[in-house]
Amino acid sequence: MIRFYNGKILSMCDGAEISDEEIWVHDDKICYVGEEKTDMPQFSREIDLCGNLLMPGFKNAHTHSAMTFARSLADDMPLQEWLFNKIFPLEEKLTEESVYYFNKLAVMEYLTSGITASFDMYYYRPSFAQSNIDCGFRSVICGVGGTFEEMEKDLLRFSNLHPLISYIPGTHAEYTATIDSLKDLSKLSHKYETPVFAHNSETLKETEECIARNGMTPTALFESLGLFDFGGGGFHCVYLSEEDMDIFARRGAWVVTNPGSNSKLASGIAPLTAMMNKGINIAIGTDGASSNNALDFFREMYLAAVLQKLSEKDAGACNAMSVLKMATIGGARCMGLKDCDTIACGKQADLIVMDLQRPNMQPINDVVKNIVYSGSKENVALTMVAGKILYEKGEFFIGEEPRLVYEKCDALLKGMLNG
């Protein structure tokens, strides 16, 4: 059992309320949140927080983790050109081994910015799952389409593989799917009463071409096929129309916003303010390292907020607390991780310690605003997933030395570039 004491707790249960309670972790769960007790059990470790902040980890609700290989490899070009001419050809050379290591690299980066779970859509899913399991990292695998049988096989396989791994069906996007495959996805969703996710209206081009092909937007098409009947949602959602947003609101579907990727690829700014006004559920994702290029939740939170201020011409738009909710509670609920959302007794111990004794956190006029507007990876002192410390004071505890992961990734990437 691990004890965290002498710190501040931002549980995310009651808005911005901060308590002075202590927390005990047993196996993978939080087993006590409260005052110091006179009669205490035997702890394997007691961590003095020294006044620092313990809070739920960030949930990266849309990413392609193994795309770390393409970081800084093909920048400064439009999305469709980037995707079809640069990324897709290289992805054909991926292997089980390369996805395993490229994901380990992503997990390391996630841990440095306090991310405790990924909602990942990519290839070689068994190998990807094993990579996370070996690291001790939590991931929700999002399906990428296929035949009904292929998707059902994935659903059954990954839903029962390991406590750290879960699965939500999905498809890449309208423009890479057929109507028949979307109907299969809907059939699967209805058979298992499960939400489904897909890229949705990331670029104006994608949205316009979908309308030309189908006579309706991706959102309207997905709804017409029953793909929102159990919630679910869309990644990016930059070009949702009023009617699209009404569908999301009515269906309780999730918008996963990716402000870093949408900015770097010049895709646009998602209308989060209008979405919030309509009561749409919002979570945040980094997207892959090939388009963002960092997997840094502090960057994403800051961008989510300030891009709204810019596009709404209103410095009051999208305040810090609304963004912090998207990044923690929002992501967890979007990903079906209902036990990973807040700090409370019985919840999964997916936690981070924020070092407040760094200059960017001083003075502490407002902890939530400090985190969203001036927080950075230098403040992440510890990242714990399912009760295990995977990152502490700059060091990784994922079962493999960083240098070996880097060397392996380098060698695998060289093979892809030369092969």
Add this chain to the structure above:
Amino acid sequence: MIRFYNGKILSMCDGAEISDEEIWVHDDKICYVGEEKTDMPQFSREIDLCGNLLMPGFKNAHTHSAMTFARSLADDMPLQEWLFNKIFPLEEKLTEESVYYFNKLAVMEYLTSGITASFDMYYYRPSFAQSNIDCGFRSVICGVGGTFEEMEKDLLRFSNLHPLISYIPGTHAEYTATIDSLKDLSKLSHKYETPVFAHNSETLKETEECIARNGMTPTALFESLGLFDFGGGGFHCVYLSEEDMDIFARRGAWVVTNPGSNSKLASGIAPLTAMMNKGINIAIGTDGASSNNALDFFREMYLAAVLQKLSEKDAGACNAMSVLKMATIGGARCMGLKDCDTIACGKQADLIVMDLQRPNMQPINDVVKNIVYSGSKENVALTMVAGKILYEKGEFFIGEEPRLVYEKCDALLKGMLNG
């Protein structure tokens, strides 16, 4: 003498070229850049870079350092309301002592993101200068207007105070100055043949009100008064007209862009792409911690690039190398620090070591793109100003313990809020 060896050097002398040379630092200067020698002098310290990158430090070309006190104190409101109702009343309570400590806090934050000099416009300048001198940090003080005699006194005082301190005349902005005081500033500029700087066209409101008052934009007004006769430039410059940009280009004046502050205050996106097309000199600044809220050059560089991609709807706009030049060489030249721009023999040793052995820097497909698009404060392993190591592996060497600076700032701020 200090030796840096076994690393990579991004000198910024030849674009993105990276060498395997080593560097020696004697007193405040770089005294050798070249191959390893068989006959070597006695070093006080030999630093094994372990393959990491040594490069010039970033130059923060517009800031109000001591405004750290107002971080997260008054967010989510428009610039003019924020400035007149929240910030100005608190600033009236500043003292020599509070500016001294609030600046120390800013210097610590600068060091964590590899900033080696500030171009600072604020109050209690003697106390501010002493704070930087005591830290060992370099600062160019920008004047804030006043009578001719007051400005001349400041110019003479700060130009000869200490090698780390220099001075460039300036005024806050058109909307806080009188025409007579601008004429005095012009007289000073001509007497000493010195550039002058001011806030310029930060908001649409400011620009429109200047036109209503004076029949011309701030830029045209400043030019008509001779304020660009020796170069100089403007801070923010979000709403420059075509004619304004032509003035900047013709005069060789500097635009100092502040993308973080302009985003958070919803001021707008400066047209950097149009400026670059006209050949205008550009540098980057964080602005104060009250509006940004972090003093983080990785954030500023990323924003400078991706906001252009967004506003130009072109993912190729404002590439990584152009931004890195603004952040290093550009800033140094804008601030008159001609010996602090690159890594070369005889230059000031204002250097940083970037740790490339962190997940966000892997794989190393392109070092410059990695720095601009995925770099973060976690990569700053060492910051050296004028040959002195002020920051290394998370620790500060500025003559005072971090905790004491935080406590002092807290106490001084409490006095201001309650007084």
